Amino acid sequence: MTDTGLDAPPxxxxxxxxxxxxxxxxxxYTVFVAAVIALAVTADWGRLGNQFAQTDIARRMFPDxxxxxxxxxxxxxxxxxxxxxxxxxxxxxxxxxxxxxxRWLAGIYIEIxxxxxxxxxxxxxxxxxxxxxxGTEIVGGTYGKVALxxxxxxxxxxxxxxxxxxxxVPRGQMEAARSLGFSPARAMASVIVxxxxxxxxxxxxxxxxxxxxxxxxxxxxxxxxxxxxxSKYGRDLASQTANSTPILVAGLCYLLxxxxxxxxxxxxxxxxxxxxx
Amino acid sequence: xxxxxIDVRGLYKSFGQNRVLRGIDLEIGRGEVVCVIGPSGSGKxxxxxxxxxxxxxxxxxVFVGGTELTDPDVDIDAARRRIGMVFQQFNxxxxxxxxxxxxxxxxxxxxxxxxxAAKVAAENLARVGLSEKADAYPSSLSGGQQQRVAIARxxxxxxxxxxxxxxxxxxxxxxxxxxxxxxxxxxDEGMTMMVVTHEMxxxxxxxxxxxxxxxxxxxxxxxxxxxxxxxxxxRTRHFLSRLLDPAMADVEEExxxxxxxxx
Numbered sequence: 001m002t003d004t005g006l007d008a009p010p011x012x013x014x015x016x017x018x019x020x021x022x023x024x025x026x027x028x029y030t031v032f033v034a035a036v037i038a039l040a041v042t043a044d045w046g047r048l049g050n051q052f053a054q055t056d057i058a059r060r061m062f063p064d065x066x067x068x069x070x071x072x073x074x075x076x077x078x079x080x081x082x083x084x085x086x087x088x089x090x091x092x093x094x095x096x097x098x099x100x101x102x103r104w105l106a107g108i109y110i111e112i113x114x115x116x117x118x119x120x121x122x123x124x125x126x127x128x129x130x131x132x133x134x135g136t137e138i139v140g141g142t143y144g145k146v147a148l149x150x151x152x153x154x155x156x157x158x159x160x161x162x163x164x165x166x167x168x169v170p171r172g173q174m175e176a177a178r179s180l181g182f183s184p185a186r187a188m189a190s191v192i193v194x195x196x197x198x199x200x201x202x203x204x205x206x207x208x209x210x211x212x213x214x215x216x217x218x219x220x221x222x223x224x225x226x227x228x229x230x231s232k233y234g235r236d237l238a239s240q241t242a243n244s245t246p247i248l249v250a251g252l253c254y255l256l257x258x259x260x261x262x263x264x265x266x267x268x269x270x271x272x273x274x275x276x277x
Numbered sequence: 278x279x280x281x282x283i284d285v286r287g288l289y290k291s292f293g294q295n296r297v298l299r300g301i302d303l304e305i306g307r308g309e310v311v312c313v314i315g316p317s318g319s320g321k322x323x324x325x326x327x328x329x330x331x332x333x334x335x336x337x338x339v340f341v342g343g344t345e346l347t348d349p350d351v352d353i354d355a356a357r358r359r360i361g362m363v364f365q366q367f368n369x370x371x372x373x374x375x376x377x378x379x380x381x382x383x384x385x386x387x388x389x390x391x392x393x394a395a396k397v398a399a400e401n402l403a404r405v406g407l408s409e410k411a412d413a414y415p416s417s418l419s420g421g422q423q424q425r426v427a428i429a430r431x432x433x434x435x436x437x438x439x440x441x442x443x444x445x446x447x448x449x450x451x452x453x454x455x456x457x458x459x460x461x462x463x464x465d466e467g468m469t470m471m472v473v474t475h476e477m478x479x480x481x482x483x484x485x486x487x488x489x490x491x492x493x494x495x496x497x498x499x500x501x502x503x504x505x506x507x508x509x510x511x512r513t514r515h516f517l518s519r520l521l522d523p524a525m526a527d528v529e530e531e532x533x534x535x536x537x538x539x540x
Contacts (some may be wrong), residue, residue: 175331176368176427180382180434181358190385196320 009105034225052243061237061249068226069233070253076215076229079143080150081208088158093188095163106159113156118149118214125149126221142227146218157210161203166195204266209258209265232253280343282307282438282469283328288337290323297323299493301337305486310470312480312501315490316516321473324490325442328471329348329360340435358386361431365443367423369415375402375426378413379433387434394433401429405459421452425459432463441472477521481505489513 015023094106113121125145129136138144169192175238177187197204223232234250283305297320305311313321314485326332328339329345330346339346344356345363370378379398383389389397402408405425415423425445431439441460445453457463464470464483474480480487480501485505491512497504508514518525 170368172364172366172368173370176362176364176370177382178354179331179357179360179362180430181354181386182382183354186385190381191370195370198372230352 051244054241057241057243057245058249059236061246065230065233065246065249065253069228069230069250070079070256072227072229073212073215073253074257075143076146076150076218077208077212079147080154080211080215083147083151084154084158084207084211085204087155090161090167091155091159092162096166097160106148110156110159113152114160116153118153119217119220121153122149122217122220125152142218142221144221145221146215149217149221150214152205153214154211157207158204161200161207162196165200166192168199169195199272202265202272205261205268207263209261212257213254213259279307281305281340282309282342282358283471284340285324285328286338286340288324288327288339289333289335290320290327290332296430297493298327298334301493301495303488303495303498305469305471307469308467309485310464310468310472310483311486311488312484313471313488313490314475314477314516314520315496319490320493321490322442325440325471325473328359328440329362331362343450354386358434359437361428361434361436361439362445363424363427363431363439363441365446367415367420369423369430371415371428374414375407375418376414378415378426379430382430383433397433398429400493401433402426404432404523405429406455417454420448421455424448424456427457428456428463429487441470441474441493443473443475444475445476475520477505477517489516491516 074093091106091109094102094111097103097106125138125148129138138148140147166188173191174187174197177191178184182191215229218227219232219235223229228236230250230253234246237246238244281304283303285301285303288301288303290300301320301324303311303324310458313324315321319527323332327334328341328346330339334347337347341356342359345351346353346356369375370381376395376398379401380391380394383394383397384391399408399411402411403435405428407422407429410418410426415426418426428439428444430455444460445456448456452474452480460470460472460479461483472479472484482501484501486499487497487501488495489504489508489510489512496510497508497513504513505517508517
């Protein structure tokens with residue numbers, strides 16, 4: 001079978017390796033070209049253009065889609081990220097605590113909120129909490145609710161990321177800080193955490209991208225016209241105009257943010273790789 | 278004579294079943310330079326780390342400057358400010374510049390003002406001959422330079438005692454001299470120093486006393502001339518002969534030593 005066998009390689013009756021590779025590549029290209037042709041032939045381009053690329057509808061969306069919808073999406077995302085980061089930091093420190101109950105609590109929190117769909121959390125905040133605690137008002141109205149719901153979900157992931165980052169800082173750093181007279185808390189705050197954040201900046205940015213997309217779930221909280229973000233805004237306009245162009249435009253607005261962010265993450269990862277070397 | 282600067286009494290330290298220190302008594306007077314030598318695994322680094330309580334002793338008491346560090350009610354952070362520690366792996370803070378490495382502990386721990394901390398930092402960088410690297414990051418420095426910055430960082434806290442844990446073991450041979458020169462300067466200035474090292478030349482020329490450890494106990498303790506040139510114990514002779522002339526150690530000897538050393 002193998003070329004390195006002890007016996008002289010038998011004269012293959014079938015195909016040579018070179019020939020096989022050529023055939024395989026040829027087949028893959030054939031399938032690809034066939035699929036493109038089939039799509040081009042079967043698709044009703046006129047209707048698709050009509051449905052998704054109505055320039056006058058697209059034009060009518062501006063500037064609201066940016067000044068209102070994208071602005072709200074960014075606002076929801078950033079507030080959720082801030083809440084998630086603060087809560088995640090606390091949970092990560094609890095997870096690393098020497099006090100047992102803190103570790104257990106943090107572990108339970110992480111397991112629960114990593115396991116539940118974000119949608120369920122939104123419904124919980126939007127419906128269940130007002131029913132269970134009538135009269136309670138979450139500060140900031142819709143913005144507060146979104147920040148809380150997104151923050152609760154993000155905190156579970158961020159806690160694990162932050163914990164891993166803290167543990168990735170070499171032990172000698174804590175020893176050096178302690179031997180200089182830093183208390184454990186102060187060493188953590190001035191020496192360990194700043195280094196941990198350098199390590200976890202790429203995964204944290206990824207989390208920001210995920211939150212950006214999850215902010216669309218605010219749809220299920222019921223929002224006023226002024227509080228609409230990209231998805232809700234696109235959907236509303238799509239049903240108003242009976243056309244899908246707004247969906248396409250809203251989608252492009254998401255990509256406007258997520259693609260550059262992804263680029264930044266890859267840059268940071270490449271830089272971190274360099275630093276290790 | 279006044280009380281010793283470092284006083285270790287009846288020190289035991291175990292890591293699980295592994296008994297690393299088995300009853301250490303050691304006194305180091307003010308201004309004394311003591312080199313601790315011994316084969317790897319003899320417990321010399323653990324002893325040093327027990328002196329500033331980076332390792333908690335299993336049993337025994339440690340006094341530095343008259344304060345008992347092993348007392349559970351002592352303010353360990355305050356006590357450690359008087360004890361400078363230099364590590365084998367430098368342990369500089371990589372996210373800070375050289376100057377910031379020196380100023381951050383002063384500001385956060387000693388609560389010194391910005392200008393004062395910067396002034397002290399500059400003075401101590403000058404002492405170790407690295408003023409021109411003030412704004413560099415540790416990663417751009419050679420190992421020897423990093424270690425000198427680490428010494429300056431410890432000195433900026435104004436310690437009364439300096440502990441050195443194999444300060445030159447991670448350095449390329451040609452960089453060792455610069456670090457030893459700084460340590461020699463400190464010794465000449467009258468700093469109380471406890472140095473775990475393999476640098477026999479340094480021990481012979483700078484140390485007031487040399488302590489030889491093996492198997493978790495102090496085997497010999499005396500002047501460099503006594504311990505290095507005229508060791509009384511077979512274990513010391515054995516260690517020194519192999520250290521001073523590694524090429525002479527043959528395989529047979531090493532086997533018998535391992536059997537002997539393991540007991």
